[in-house]
Amino acid sequence: MTMIDDLLASQVRIINLGIETFAIELQGLGVPVIHVEWSPPAGGDARKAALLAALADEEEDEA
Amino acid sequence: MTALTLVIKSCYRDSVALLMLARTLRATAGVSEVAALMATDANKALMAQSDLLTSDAAAAGPNDLVVVIRATSAGEAERAVGQAADLLSAARRPAEAGGRPLPRTLESARRHLRGANLALISVPGAFAAAETLKALRGGLHVMLFSDNVPIDDEVALKRLAARKGLLLMGPDCGTAYLGGVPLGFANAVPRGRVGIVAASGTGLQQVAILLAARGEGISHALGVGGRDMSAAVGGLMTLPALRALAADRATELIVVVGKPPDRAVRESVIGTLRELGTPAVLAMLGRGVEPGQDGAITTVTTLEDAATAAIAMLRGKRWSPEATIAMTTEARIEETRKTLTARQRAIRGLYAGGTLAHEAALILESLLGDVSSNLKPGVERRHHIVDLGADEFTVGRAHPMLDPGARIDAIARAAKDPEVAVLLLDVVLGYGVAADPAGDIVPALEAARAEAAAHGRGLAVVTTVVGTRDDPQGLAGQIARLEAAGAWVLPSNAEAVRVAARLATG
């Protein structure tokens, strides 16, 4: 069974980043969901955000 | 003119919520201009451009919410600011269990919701790829609603997802269903035996509601994004999605919705479907597609046909394309044509759903020719279809599925054109979209017909409602509202387009 098969066979548990009505609708339907109060990284500064991306944690097998 | 600023520190609202707030405030007496934004540098530049960057706004930080109101008097400005504060504090917000504050990053969200398996990402396009990368690296499947994601990023992300065995739906994936859970803009549709792989949201919605109307349901519906079946992306998500649906026990038939794919991708899709053995309907909306059946795979050219072919195959019946119009509708067409002047021969399509606009343009092209749309460059022809979700209409405004403003303006403009015979519209219901889509546009439609009448013209308003009887807006009420305003309501977009074509030309 692949991970996608697993997803289709299980309860979806959602992290919502962005439009909050999506999370509100899902909560209304009783779906496990957490909304993230997201704001652009580094206050929207593109250069700092690029530096953060370059220093972000990689995968165990990517490093 | 007075400008007043409200700054709420460390207050988070997404861009859609802020656009809707701005819209409400702009409608207040005396208010001439409103900015409601998080005070990032980019947004401050936007405010400066509209001369709304007050000193308070400039002093605010990127995590602060700023509302700037320009009004004709100080009293009106103060009232509007007070209203903004009330709306913000009263707004229905996502809840957090146990009164804990909401997390601020994807990573901390995973500590709040143990066992999370999907990230639904709808942040502005410039940031979407980075967040998607974090989610995939963390082992989460992703539904990427955001658009304006560069294609190179899409390819790199889908390669990573494929390597990790994860699903990445999108970019620009507006609708999906996983195990009966509707995600994004989606209708309330029963669970059932049809799986859908779709390159678009409203295409998926149209097929889903037509299936539901005939008593069928959806097992899962996976969005793959509009470019997945192009040569550049090569079906990186389409193929795993097909395999997953074929392996899913509840799925008995797969519908694939999209534009005609790259040739090599089309062959992979068909090859994969044959190998998997699941019956399939390919709804390929584009020029030069030949409908037909080849073993367990049926190719159709409209969304309406996708649903009818799927139902026929599931019920063991033969299927062939039937572009019908109901008898009662035929009679009404004759009646209505009498109210139009000889000059009125043009159709204006004003669509909230991009795929529905695309389908309308295709069907009209095959029936009448002389069709243009804002989806393709070129001079405006007699029949013109507008996708109101295109970038040119959504600067400083939420998507037409949420904000009727662009459509209301377009209706008013079309009503003044003495050559326009038919307004053709989609009215989309479901979770996540406006609370009363019909009510939002009915006044504009009534005004349009009155405007035409005042100049001795008729004006036909032809609509389809993309909705089910379980949708939160109330399907019957939405249809009744439109019909009371004199509009036609047809059960599918394809039929609405056919009716419009008949009305315009006889």
Place this chain on the structure above:
Amino acid sequence: MSIRAANRVAVERLMEGEPVLVGCVPAAEALGLTGRVVLHAGPPLAWEHACATMQTAILCAVRYEGWAKDDRAALELVTGGAVSLAPCHHRGAVGPMTGMVTPSMPVFVVENRRHGNRAFATINEGLGRVLRFGANDASVVERLAWLAAEAGPVLDAALRSSGGIDLRAIMSKALSMGDEMHQRNVAASCLLIRALLPHLSRATADRAVLARVAEFLASNDQFFLNLAMAAAKAIADPCLGIDESTMVATMARNGTEFGIRVAGLGARWFTAPVNTPQGLYFPGFGPDDANPDIGDSAIVETVGLGGFAMAASPAVAGFIGHGGLPEAIAATEEMAEICLDEHRHFRIPTLVDRGSPVGIDLRKVVETGITPLINTGMAGKVPGTGQIGAGVVRAPLACFEAALEAFGAKSLANRRAPG
């Protein structure tokens, strides 16, 4: 090593430090101070940049040591270079507020039994007109002299007899009793004194001395603060030098600048102008009376206590606004957004026994814009005023941005030049 792996090592090292209080000896001996040097709180500071409160404290410290008989003479020694200034941190010590440490002052010795390193802090003078708030009169000097003559040796004897006091155990227990170890140390102070009591009773035969020491210990709710600070430094110092780690290992203020040091960037300071604390004021004082942020006590937040553990201390939440448990919990949750882990040993009962957020990740501070929240006393900006209240202050974002740039330059250069 990847950044992820280095941070894992760093936060583990932070959580597993074992600070033990073992003695109390003159600073000259403990810190190896030779010559005329005055140690101060915060990153390196030039006399001409120091705030008035810091300058006044320095002059008082010079007089206390007997190097000058009045402030004018003291000033000449300092400006002329005959007396040098250095950060406490550079000599293994930490000091609250002005953070004055001079050779003859007794300092507590805290040993990190896990790593073998040591950290030092003076005996907290108590409340009122004290050197750490820049008071500069005869009573201040007298008290300092008494601490050196009587309190230091008695405490040292008691500590040696005890074999060492486990400070981590005290702090863990105090967390469950409403302390956060920065603004509130009363439970920890009581626990420490209780542990010392049997040994204190035998530390000197001179009952009058013992009585004075007992009186002194019983009258200071903040007695444990200096020990919390030394314990935190003992825990955090071994994290400096973990290559590729973005964890913050030092936070300190000198009344002019806020400085941080990062595990993967060694002894380098990244500084920016301090903010001014805000909170609740003693009668007669208000926001305009507050001195800019000052003191090494932010080392406590660096190890997951103080403002980070606010959820353990709802009483302190009054300083950040409406007060009460929800605000206190929200403060801790906010700090969790920028931390690498939850503390294995510092548990917070009001959060259904979750651990205090620990291990500030530079990257998360810059990403979210959330800066460390520090609970702090407020000094009056007019020297000698003393404490005017207590409140909270944020570390300036600019320190973390500068550190991130330096980290990026170093880390990305390393990746490009393998071996």
